[in-house]
Amino acid sequence: MKLRGLWIGLVTGLLGLSGASAQSQDQPTEKQIGAVFDGLATDKTPGLAVLVKKNGNVVFERGYGLKELRTGSRTDTETNFRLASVTKQFTAMAVMLLEHDKKLSYETTLDQIFPEFPAYGKKITVRQLLNHTGGLPDYEDLMDAKEKEKGQIWSAEKQIQDAEVLQLLEKATKGKFEPGTKWDYSNSGYVVLGLIVAKASGKPYGELLRERIFAPMKMADTIVYQKGKNTVPNRAYGHSKDKEIFKETDQSSTSATLGDGGVYSSVDDLSKWDDALRNHTLLSEEEMKPALAPAKFGGADNAVLPDDAPAGLRGVPVEYGFGWFLDPYKGHERMWHYGDTMGFKTAIQRFTKDGLTVIVLCNRTDLDPGTLAMRVADLYLK
Numbered sequence: 484m485k486l487r488g489l490w491i492g493l494v495t496g497l498l499g500l501s502g503a504s505a506q507s508q509d510q511p512t513e514k515q516i517g518a519v520f521d522g523l524a525t526d527k528t529p530g531l532a533v534l535v536k537k538n539g540n541v542v543f544e545r546g547y548g549l550k551e552l553r554t555g556s557r558t559d560t561e562t563n564f565r566l567a568s569v570t571k572q573f574t575a576m577a578v579m580l581l582e583h584d585k586k587l588s589y590e591t592t593l594d595q596i597f598p599e600f601p602a603y604g605k606k607i608t609v610r611q612l613l614n615h616t617g618g619l620p621d622y623e624d625l626m627d628a629k630e631k632e633k634g635q636i637w638s639a640e641k642q643i644q645d646a647e648v649l650q651l652l653e654k655a656t657k658g659k660f661e662p663g664t665k666w667d668y669s670n671s672g673y674v675v676l677g678l679i680v681a682k683a684s685g686k687p688y689g690e691l692l693r694e695r696i697f698a699p700m701k702m703a704d705t706i707v708y709q710k711g712k713n714t715v716p717n718r719a720y721g722h723s724k725d726k727e728i729f730k731e732t733d734q735s736s737t738s739a740t741l742g743d744g745g746v747y748s749s750v751d752d753l754s755k756w757d758d759a760l761r762n763h764t765l766l767s768e769e770e771m772k773p774a775l776a777p778a779k780f781g782g783a784d785n786a787v788l789p790d791d792a793p794a795g796l797r798g799v800p801v802e803y804g805f806g807w808f809l810d811p812y813k814g815h816e817r818m819w820h821y822g823d824t825m826g827f828k829t830a831i832q833r834f835t836k837d838g839l840t841v842i843v844l845c846n847r848t849d850l851d852p853g854t855l856a857m858r859v860a861d862l863y864l865k
Contacts, residue, residue: 677742721826
C-alpha cells in the first residue's frame with residue numbers, strides 16, 4: 484500500500500510538472516517579445532524603451548537606440564521620456580486623491596473654483612472635465628485665433644503657461660457644446676484640472692503629484708517638468724524624421740502646459756505605477772471605480788478619437804473614464820492611453836483581468852508605440 488501510494492504521488496507530481504511546463508510554453512518567450520522591437524532603432528538613431536509585465540512580474544524590459552543624438556547617450560530603462568497625454572492618468576489620480584481628502588467633489592463646478600469663468604462653462608463639473616464631456620474650447624484653436632489677430636505670441640522659446648490657457652478660456656464666449664451632451668477629447672479640460680489640483684490643494688501641481696503619488700511609490704525620477712524651474716534626470720530628447728534624417732524637435736509653444744502632458748517618466752518608474760494601480764496602493768478598489776466607469780453623455784454621437792490622434796486611432800469609437808480609455812480589445816478588459824507630442828510618442832496598455840501590462844515610450848515620431856504594444860499583447864491574448 485505504501486509503495487502504491489508513493490507511485491501515485493510520483494505520477495501526480497510528474498503530471499503537475501508537465502502541466503506547468505505546458506503553461507510556460509503557452510507564454511511568449513523573451514525572444515518572441517524582442518522580435519517586435521528588433522531593428523527599430525540603432526546606436527545612431529533616437530530610440531524607445533519597453534516594459535512588459537505579467538501578473539506583477541517584469542518579463543521584458545529594455546531600452547533601444549539613443550536618448551540624445553547630440554551626445555550619443557544610449558537609452559536604457561531609467562531614461563525619462565515626456566509622457567505627453569499619458570500624463571492625464573496622473574492628473575486624474577491627483578483629483579481623485581483630493582476628492583478622497585474632501586477638498587473637492589466630482590460634482591464641483593467651475594464657477595465654484597474660478598468665479599470669473601464665463602457663463603458658457605460655469606456649470607461644467609470636475610467629472611465632466613475628467614471624462615472629456617465638458618465641452619471647453621480647444622486652447623490651441625484659441626491660441627491660433629489670438630495670433631491671427633495680434634501676430635506671433637508663443638513659440639518654443641516663449642511657451643504658453645497654464646494661467647494663460649485659463650485666460651484664453653475665460654475670454655471665450657462659447658464652448659463646443661452644452662456640458663454633458665457630447666464627448667470630445669479635451670487637452671483644455673486637463674490643463675484646467677491641473678490648475679484645479681493646485682487651487683484645491685494649495686500646492687503647485689508638480690509638488691502635489693510628487694508628494695502624493697511619485698514619492699510614496701518611490702518613483703524617484705518621475706517629474707512634472709517646468710523649464711527653468713527644474714531638470715529631468717536621464718532625460719530623453721524628442722526627435723522627428725525628415726526624409727532619412729532625424730532632427731531634434733523637443734519643445735513646442737504648448738510644451739509647458741502641465742495637467743494635459745507635463746510629466747516625464749521611465750519604464751522603471753512606470754512599473755511602480757503599474758504596481759500601485761494593481762495593488763490599489765493609493766486608492767481602494769471601491770474608490771477607483773469612478774475612474775473605470777465609461778463616460779455617459781446625452782448626445783447621440785459616439786465617442787471617437789479626433790483627427791490629431793495617432794493615424795490608426797482616428798475616428799475609432801472609444802470609451803473613457805478618468806484619465807483612461809476603457810474600451811475592450813478582443814473581449815479583454817483594458818485601461819489604456821496614448822501620448823503624442825513634439826518629438827515623443829508613448830503608449831500604456833493594461834489588461835487588468837489578464838494581468839498584462841505593456842508600456843512603450845519613444846523619443847521619435849516615426850514609430851507607433853500603440854501598435855507595437857498591441858503586437859506584444861497579441862502574443863498573450865489568444
